[in-house]
Amino acid sequence: MQDIIIAIDGHSSCGKSTLAKSLAKALGYTYIDSGAMYRAVTLYFLRNDIQAEAGSRVDAALQDIHISFNKRNETLLNGENVEEEIRQMKISRYVSEVAAVPSVRKAMVQQQQRMGAGKKIVMDGRDIGTVVFPKAELKIFLTAKKEIRARRRHTELLEKGYESSVEEVMENLQHRDHIDSTREDSPLRQAADAVIIDNSVLSREEQLARALELARQAGATDRL
Ligand code: DC
Numbered sequence: 678m679q680d681i682i683i684a685i686d687g688h689s690s691c692g693k694s695t696l697a698k699s700l701a702k703a704l705g706y707t708y709i710d711s712g713a714m715y716r717a718v719t720l721y722f723l724r725n726d727i728q729a730e731a732g733s734r735v736d737a738a739l740q741d742i743h744i745s746f747n748k749r750n751e752t753l754l755n756g757e758n759v760e761e762e763i764r765q766m767k768i769s770r771y772v773s774e775v776a777a778v779p780s781v782r783k784a785m786v787q788q789q790q791r792m793g794a795g796k797k798i799v800m801d802g803r804d805i806g807t808v809v810f811p812k813a814e815l816k817i818f819l820t821a822k823k824e825i826r827a828r829r830r831h832t833e834l835l836e837k838g839y840e841s842s843v844e845e846v847m848e849n850l851q852h853r854d855h856i857d858s859t860r861e862d863s864p865l866r867q868a869a870d871a872v873i874i875d876n877s878v879l880s881r882e883e884q885l886a887r888a889l890e891l892a893r894q895a896g897a898t899d900r901l
Contacts, residue, residue, distance in 0.1 A: 680796035684805035687819035711802035716763035773856035806868035816871035
């Protein structure tokens with residue numbers, strides 16, 4: 678038995694964070710939402726009117742951006758709790774453009790690798806198994822049908838009090854999938870050694886059970 682790193686990658690809104698959080702809890706590991714880091718950078722850019730393509734301003738801004746998480750896994754941007762704000766549509770609309778900028782990625786990947794230095798983490802994102810932790814002991818590639826993802830995301834936004842239509846959510850998902858999968862720097866792709874879990878018809882409990890089984894096979898000990 679050993680401490681391991683678990684990388685969970687996949688398209689937008691296919692339930693990565695739900696699975697990653699419950700898996701981390703079951704193992705007593707730390708959960709890191711790498712997408713939240715790109716969202717926090719996007720919020721900083723919007724607040725400070727920085728265009729993603731403005732090279733030197735972006736580099737200067739990155740020096741000023743410090744992202745961390747509190748005990749409830751909420752995202753802090755330079756110490757300010759921005760968890761609610763980064764989940765809004767105004768951020769979702771712009772985040773893929775920001776996440777495609779190589780200097781932004783370089784800064785985030787460095788932070789993520791530091792967070793994983795002591796192992797015992799579950800990190801979800803798009804390039805975790807391919808770029809951030811290519812040697813992760815367990816890599817999961819999560820996928821689900823597009824319609825199911827859009828409906829789940831729409832319900833989630835409504836529950837949080839954000840009005841949107843399923844069509845608008847679907848359009849945003851497709852837009853982000855396209856940019857995330859076709860960008861030059863670290864595009865979303867399945868690592869050759871990743872295990873695919875299609876959760877279109879799996880309950881949360883079934884997904885967790887499968888992921889825990891994989892984690893045990895990879896050497897982790899769970900607390901349950
Ligand atoms: O997981 P999410 O939807 O909160 O991610 C927000 C955006 O950040 C998404 O459009 C792609 C990008 N992202 C990325 O490029 N690399 C990661 N490791 C995580 C997210």
